[in-house]
Amino acid sequence: MRQEIVYSVVVPLYNEEMVIDESYKRLKKIMDTTSESYEIIFVNDGSLDKTREKAEKICSQDVNVKLVNFSRNFGHQPAITAGMRTSSGKAVIVIDADLQDPPEVMLKMIEKWKQGYDVVYGKRIKREGESFIKKFTAGAFYRILKSMTSIDIPVDTGDFRLIDRKVCDVLNSLPERNRYVRGLVSWIGYRQTYVEFVRQERFAGDTKYPLKKMFKLAFDGITSFSYKPLVISGYLGGVSFLAGMIMLVKDLVDFAAKGLKLVNFQFLLSVDLIMFGIVLSCMGMIGQYIGRIFDECRGRPNYIIENIVNKRGD
């Protein structure tokens, strides 16, 4: 009988020829210490260098390693998604290839999983060897996202995490396309906890996340978990309307009390602000509807039932 796999380690790879061998060595060493069955799933996200050849060589020497090759570069989040969909372990660990997430931390995650947690994410308490700009933009992004959404997406965590099979199955069943995986994992719920770690310097090579890809990730994060940007015009409209009304009232008072001319520059401006306010408020209203259409077409279920106690027929 085929042995059941306990751990699946998903590793996205994009032009990682300089790190893949070392990465495999470290991952194997750590996973061997668990004395339980595991698989390593490399997802080659359309690398242009020798990543594919190197990964194929590793696969030919180690049956525990699987390789998913993309036809072109689709991006980090699609790569993680494909890895999860290919995985069959009872626990799935997603880890970057560049050893910035220290593989040793996986053992701490496994420990927490054995204590009964379904999601164990890695929380970066420090980032080493990364530029000020990267740290600043990442820090700012996580905090903006947190303030915009109603679900609790932990700050300073990437995709380095362990998820239980049941969480992975829910994630795999979600149809949405522009996925922000770490947000979806938070949204799914179940028992979640974290382990702290110091993010290391990249083992070799450069970041595969240029500004353009970082922006895409940030927009995916914000737009898939918040439609506040759509309704912001409504708030602006409210402010504009209020300012216009105050100015108008002042004008009318001046007109009545001091007999000043009613149609002056300030009067026109106040009427303008009021009209502008009405238009923006209407746009905010439309935003509310678009937000709801957006919710519907994402197709996320309304809820996820973990279990039902005393269900008839059990």
Ligand code: UDP
């Ligand atoms: N990656 C990927 N596809 C991409 C970009 C990155 O699969 O289009 C992988 C990359 O090989 C690495 C992980 O995603 O394993 C994180 O990328 P990187 O280390 O470059 O990001 P950073 O740590 O600089 O944010």
Ligand code: MG
């Ligand atoms: Mg990295």
